[in-house]
Structure formats: structure tokens, C-alpha cells
Amino acid sequence: MSAHDTFAQTAGGREDRPHREQAVRLNVEQASYAYSPSELSAPTFTLGATSFQAREREIVAILGPNASGKSTLLRLITGTIEPLSGRVELDGEETSRLDVRTRAQRIAVVHQESPIVYPALAGDFVLQGRFPYGRALRFANPEDIEIARNALAQVGAEHLSKRTIGELSGGEKQRVILARALAQQPRLILLDEPTLHLDIGAQVELLERLRQLAQENRYTVVVVTHELGLAAEFADQVVLLQHGRCLRVGPPAAVYQKELLEQVFDAPLDVELGPAGRPRVNLRARRGEDIT
Amino acid sequence: MRPLTFRRLLWTCGGLAVLLLACVVLALKLGAVPISVTDLVLDLGRIAIGRANELPTEYRLIVFDLRLPRILLGILVGAALSVSGASFQALLRNPLADPYVLGVSSGAALGSILALIIAPGFALVTPLGAFLGAIATIAGVYFLGRREGQLDSTTLLLGGIICASFFSAIIMFLLTTLSGRDLRGMVFWLMGDLSTPVSAGMQWIFTVGLIAGIGAIYSTSADLNLLLTGEREAIHLGVDVTRVKLVVYVSASLLTALAVSASGAIGYVGLLVPHAVRLIFGSDYRLLIPASALCGAIAIVLADTLARTIVPPTELPVGAMTAMAGAPVFIYLLRRGLR
Numbered sequence: 001m002s003a004h005d006t007f008a009q010t011a012g013g014r015e016d017r018p019h020r021e022q023a024v025r026l027n028v029e030q031a032s033y034a035y036s037p038s039e040l041s042a043p044t045f046t047l048g049a050t051s052f053q054a055r056e057r058e059i060v061a062i063l064g065p066n067a068s069g070k071s072t073l074l075r076l077i078t079g080t081i082e083p084l085s086g087r088v089e090l091d092g093e094e095t096s097r098l099d100v101r102t103r104a105q106r107i108a109v110v111h112q113e114s115p116i117v118y119p120a121l122a123g124d125f126v127l128q129g130r131f132p133y134g135r136a137l138r139f140a141n142p143e144d145i146e147i148a149r150n151a152l153a154q155v156g157a158e159h160l161s162k163r164t165i166g167e168l169s170g171g172e173k174q175r176v177i178l179a180r181a182l183a184q185q186p187r188l189i190l191l192d193e194p195t196l197h198l199d200i201g202a203q204v205e206l207l208e209r210l211r212q213l214a215q216e217n218r219y220t221v222v223v224v225t226h227e228l229g230l231a232a233e234f235a236d237q238v239v240l241l242q243h244g245r246c247l248r249v250g251p252p253a254a255v256y257q258k259e260l261l262e263q264v265f266d267a268p269l270d271v272e273l274g275p276a277g278r279p280r281v282n283l284r285a286r287r288g289e290d291i292t
Numbered sequence: 293m294r295p296l297t298f299r300r301l302l303w304t305c306g307g308l309a310v311l312l313l314a315c316v317v318l319a320l321k322l323g324a325v326p327i328s329v330t331d332l333v334l335d336l337g338r339i340a341i342g343r344a345n346e347l348p349t350e351y352r353l354i355v356f357d358l359r360l361p362r363i364l365l366g367i368l369v370g371a372a373l374s375v376s377g378a379s380f381q382a383l384l385r386n387p388l389a390d391p392y393v394l395g396v397s398s399g400a401a402l403g404s405i406l407a408l409i410i411a412p413g414f415a416l417v418t419p420l421g422a423f424l425g426a427i428a429t430i431a432g433v434y435f436l437g438r439r440e441g442q443l444d445s446t447t448l449l450l451g452g453i454i455c456a457s458f459f460s461a462i463i464m465f466l467l468t469t470l471s472g473r474d475l476r477g478m479v480f481w482l483m484g485d486l487s488t489p490v491s492a493g494m495q496w497i498f499t500v501g502l503i504a505g506i507g508a509i510y511s512t513s514a515d516l517n518l519l520l521t522g523e524r525e526a527i528h529l530g531v532d533v534t535r536v537k538l539v540v541y542v543s544a545s546l547l548t549a550l551a552v553s554a555s556g557a558i559g560y561v562g563l564l565v566p567h568a569v570r571l572i573f574g575s576d577y578r579l580l581i582p583a584s585a586l587c588g589a590i591a592i593v594l595a596d597t598l599a600r601t602i603v604p605p606t607e608l609p610v611g612a613m614t615a616m617a618g619a620p621v622f623i624y625l626l627r628r629g630l631r
Contacts, residue, residue, distance in 0.1 A: 080527060080528075100530050100532050104528060111525060120575065124576075134514070139295070
């Protein structure tokens, strides 16, 4: 994957402190949005001004309960909607102003799985990630095939390339979809609830892989999730949302405060600090409600 | 990984073109007056070297004035319907979509009849009316099929089928109130029929329209592949979804309109052919579109030959043949989808 030559970074001699001196890659600055059924009626949902910044190799978790504005924020970052105020910039360019093709070369989005209408081989599916680079009919050239193969290898799914998508397990399918995103050779990878249909083993595996890929390929990764525990374990930064308001931005240890999380998620929780300085969240049963 | 290469595309289409040619020869041979293949090939050779005058007149009349134009029309209609079926299937993300099932064919038929009533005697009026009817119908069915902002597969099909029967009723009403017309001919036309001769000028319009329509759809075939995996995904992979949808809706409606104004509402071709092609060659639209065009032509030429010869000397409308084959397959696919 030439565009993500890991040696390019070592040349600067800063590989041991990746987070401190690198330029901001994703800049979300006071971005807000409002959904209205029509132009004259009052908005049915608003996302208040939200700001955060992410550098390459960083994993940002957008965290919040349902209807907190996570998906809206995700769409603002992908540039499919334009912020009402403020700006969303990727390497200094507003994402909503990029044309679809350029955008697809820079931003890859992994959605919750959508139904597959016709059977496709996993390998051909990953090749779709090369679409924004092709011209006209986009017959795959050897380089594209090599990139797709590499992408599959990076998610440990080379053996799946000749299987059809329909016959894969949830975890395998998620890996193939991630491989397609890698084949786009993006700068920014966005994942929308990627762990939703995965069992706990596959969840941890996916997030470890993301962390490793972010390091190796210098991606910035933004994960939308409501999984408190996983976000605490894997995110460098957490953006906490509730009812369309951005409550906190910061490293998990700073954002994970017992009262705050209990109020946001409306559940009794215990928060403790783990050995690596990362918080741990446990669900606490309400007193007197134990089943005897 | 077995990505489509240009080479495989050429070989497949070449093979299918040869098959189509063989079917054309077979269709020229079969009929109320049997003609041997050797004679036919020899005569085709004579025509090729410009010595057509040496052929016996009666024979030339049957083969080249009666059978050949009908076969050529069948090729145009089959290709148009199959490609528009395959396109609707990608746009609506629905494997059961077909211009006939969606009511687009009936809309086109109504449009062309209305146009004939409003402005008779104007050559372009039938295809133009059919085009307007087709495009209005697909827009209407699309909005009928939306539920809470999502395209609902069952509602969509139901909407199409309801539209089709509504339009057929209006057509029946118009035909019965309009006196002095050949009702049996019109009913045949509604069932889908290739026996009505088409004027030379119209043949040119059909050919040009067919090439333009298929060409426009083909230029978006790589985008259609991605659109099949979902609209959101397609946008994030760099597909200009709005443009692609507009181009393909308009072109597919145009193809349906051409087929309907030439031959009436021949059903299920747009469903059967792309499905068969998918089973054999896979669902890559860069191959599916040209292969469907060729296979659709083959299917209609064969179906029409069967319709001409199955109960001699009577001829069946070719639409009856395709419906007899298509409806059971539609039910099968529907049941399979429900599981």
C-alpha cells in the first residue's frame, strides 16, 4: 500500500510520539445541524455546536445513548450533509465541499451491515473500494487487485476472498467490509456501530485490529458507538453526546465520571480506573431490585 | 478473486452474438412455409454479394419481407426490455423489478394510446406518448413504494401491479368507446405482439433510441454495481448517486417506451432474462447489461418463432408466450425471497 508507506513517518523521526507534534487531520469546529420536515417548520432534531480535533493514528469514539445525535455527527464528518454553522475540515478542506470521488478517496465509511441483494464474492466486494480511483468502466488493473488482496490480508481474511458474502458469519462479514474501506486507501475511517452484531470476542478483535491499522497506516479512526466499555478501552478521545448536545470531549479518563455517565445513560454505573490509566465501567444492579 | 476483464467481456458477448445469429437463421427457416437451412444460407450469401434479384419473388417475400423485419423488431424489443429490467432491478434494489410488473409497460401503452387520440397522424407521437407514460408511471410507482422514507419491496411491487391493472382498465375503456378500430388487433397489441409491421422511419428511430438508451445505461454500469450494495454505501464509495439514478431512470423508461410502442406490453422478459444471465455469468453489470441485451434478443426471437409455429396456421401473441413462462418463475422468485 504505497500511499500509506509506514516508512514515511519514521523519516521525520517522530514515530515514538505520534500524538503530540502531528498536524490536526480532522477538525470539527463548532459544527451544528438541524433536521426540519420542511423549510418553514421547527426542526425536529438539532445537534448543537460540537468541536473536537483528531490527528493521524488517533481513535476517536463518538459516544452516547440512542437519539443523542451520533449519526448526525457522523454524517457531518462524512460531508454528506453540510453543517448549519461551524465547519468540518479534513486536512484543511471542508468535507461537504469535496466532490464525491475525492471524498471517497479520503474518507471511508463502514456502516452497519446492509442487506446484500445479489451474491458477490468477498474478493470482488473488496475491489469495490478501488472504485473512486478507476475511470469509466473501472476494469480492475493488477495494482487494484494487489491492493484489495493486501486489504484482505490486513484484516486476516485472505482465505475468505472466494466465498460469497452471504455465507460469512457476522464477524467475517465485518472484516470484509472493513477490508473494502482499507482498499479505498483513505485518510479517515468512520465506523457506525461496528460492534452491533458481533459477539464479544469479535468486538475486541475488531477494535484491536483498528488500533493496529491506525498505527501502521496512519489512519484517523472515528467510531460511533454506545458501548461504554469498548470506547474506554480503545479510544484516545471520547466525544460524549446526549440529546443532540456535546457534553464532553477528552481522553476516556477525563470524560468517564460516574455521575455524568449515570445521568447520560440513565443507568446506575460504577467507574474505576484500570491499570493502564483507562477507566472501567461496570453496570450496578439497583438496590432492592435484586431477584431473590 | 475473479474480477471482470475486458477480454472476458468480449468473449462472452461474441459468443452470445453468434448464438443470436444462429437463432435468427432458425427463425427465418421455421414457419408456415418451411425453408431448408442450406437454401437459406446460400440465399443469405447471395444477398451479401448483392445478387438478391436472382431469388424467386414469392420466397423473397416470405423470408425477407415478412419474417426478417419481424425478427429484427424482436431483437430490438428483447434487448430493450431486458436491459430496462436489469436497470430497474439495480435502481430499486429489487430482484423482481421488471417494466411489466412495475406497470411501466402499461403506462407506456396508455401514454401511446392517449397520444394517438390527441394527435393522430403524427409519426413520432406513439413513442413520445409511450415515453411520457413510462416515465410518469415509474415516478408514481416509486413514490407509492416508499414507506417512511425507505423503499419497501413488497409495497413497490404491489403498487406496480395495481397501476398496471388500473391502466389496462383505462385502455380497455378507451378502446371500446373508440369505434371503428380493430379491437382484436388492439387486444393483441396489449398482450404484446410483433406481427404489426413498423414503418422504415420508425425502425430507424427504434434503432437509434435503443443504442442511445443502452449506451447511456452501460456508461453507468460500474456505478450500478455499487448501487446494488446500497445507496449510502455507493455515495461513500464515490458514486454520484443522483446523476446515475436520473440517467438510468430516463434511459430505462425510454427503452420500455420504445419496446411498447413497437410491440405492446410483452411481459416478464425484463425479469427472466437478467435472472438467467446472472445465474450463468454473475451479477457484474458491466457484463450483465450487454449479455442481457443479447440474451433478451435471443429469448424474444425464439419465443416469437414458437408463437408463430405452435398452432399453425394461427399465430399467438408473443406476450402470451413470455407470460406463460414468466409468471411461474416470478412466483418462484417471490416465494424464495420471502423465506
